[in-house]
Amino acid sequence: MLRKTLTSALILASAIFTGSAFAESGANQPNQKIQxxxxxxxxxxxxxxxxLIDPMLSDKGTYPGFENTYRSELRNPLVDLPMAAEKVIAGTDAVIVTHTHLDHWDDAAQQLLPKDIPLFVQNAEDAETIRSQGFNDVRILDGQAEFGGVTLTKTGGQHGSDEIYAVPELAQALGEIMGVVFQAKGQKTTYVVGDTVWRDEVVESLEYYRPDIIVLNTGAAEFNGFEGDPIIMGKEDTLRVHRAVPEATLIAVHMDAVNHMTLSREELAEFVQKEGIEQHISIPADGEVISF
Incomplete structure (x- = not known):
């Protein structure tokens, strides 16, 4: 499915409608959806x-900005959820936490999610952390796993450049991350790339799985002192991914909600329009549903 990039005004209007549409969807709706x-x-x-992937469910302004990052004087999250946190959780069969940074796994998620919900993590360290928070069905995604008729495959990446990881304190703070490929009979292959920059591991996953749908974290977050060297993808990486898999639909997220993002949805929309690839890129509003 190809979608034109939304303007800022349409983004806001769409969020109001589609936020509730997902929760109330009926049998006549398409059976593969991303919200x-x-x-x-x-x-x-x-x-x-x-x-439910990487739940950050806290109210606007709950936390101070991330130390030593772009716009650290701002409080996170920068915006409210588009619906009540309980509605976000409703209907969830399993949770995937790609890594345990606050903007992917926060106190509100820990408090509100059922303690017996199946929860997939990347390694033993994250499993131990989340079990210590009271969750009793924590599963390490080591290679592949099956859940509810869906095959989950762990993919690699790195949460920043080699230059950033050469600084021990930053390497420790950034840690490890994972992406996940989702495959199910009769469904489009979906690749959630995760908090990584453009890396060989990403290229290999794109070439091997040839995903139909790719979810990119594209906010180009930055540390102070490393301007122009973001720790997740940005607009140029969006173009790289499109060129690698030109037939895929790209869904760009992880913008406009935490302090250290340097790329906004509006700026990314302008970029993809300039490059003439807007038909292949979706930049959803908070709460928006994309159906396939």
Whole structure:
């Protein structure tokens, strides 16, 4: 499915309508859907199986800005959820936490999610952390796993450049991350790339899986002192991914919601229009649902 990039005004209007549409969808709706909640938080539904990914569910302004990053004087999240947190959680069959940074796994998520919900993580360290928070069905995604008729495959990446990881304190703070490929019979292959920059691991996943749908974290977040060297993808990386898999639909998220993002949805929309690739890129509003 090809979608034209939305203007800022349409983005806001769409969020009001589609936020409730996902929760109340009926049997006549398409059976594969992706809902952008806020920041990197999304819901992916394959038929009757729904995954909640990287839940950050706190109220606007709950936390101070991330130290030593762009616009650290701002409080996070920068915007409210488009719906009540309980509605975000409703209908979730399993949770995937790509890594445990605050903007992917916050206190509100820990408090509101059922403690017995199946929860997939990238490694033993994250599993131990989340089990210590009271969750009792934490599963390490080591290679592949199956859940609800959906095959999950762990993919690699790096949360910043080699130059940034050469600084021990930053390497420790950034840590490890994962992406996930979702495959199900009769459904489009979906690749959630995660908090990574353009890397060989990403290229290999694109070439091997040839995903139909690619969810990119494109806010180009930056540390102070490393201007122009973001720790997640940005607009140029969006173009790289499109050129690597030109037939895929790209869904750009992780913008406009936490302090250290340097790329906004509006700026990305202008860029993809300038490059003439807007038909292949969706830049959803908070709460917007994309159906396939």
């Amino acid at each position: 952008h909640i806020r920041n990197a938080t999304i819901k992916i539904s394959f038929g009757e199986t729904t995954f």
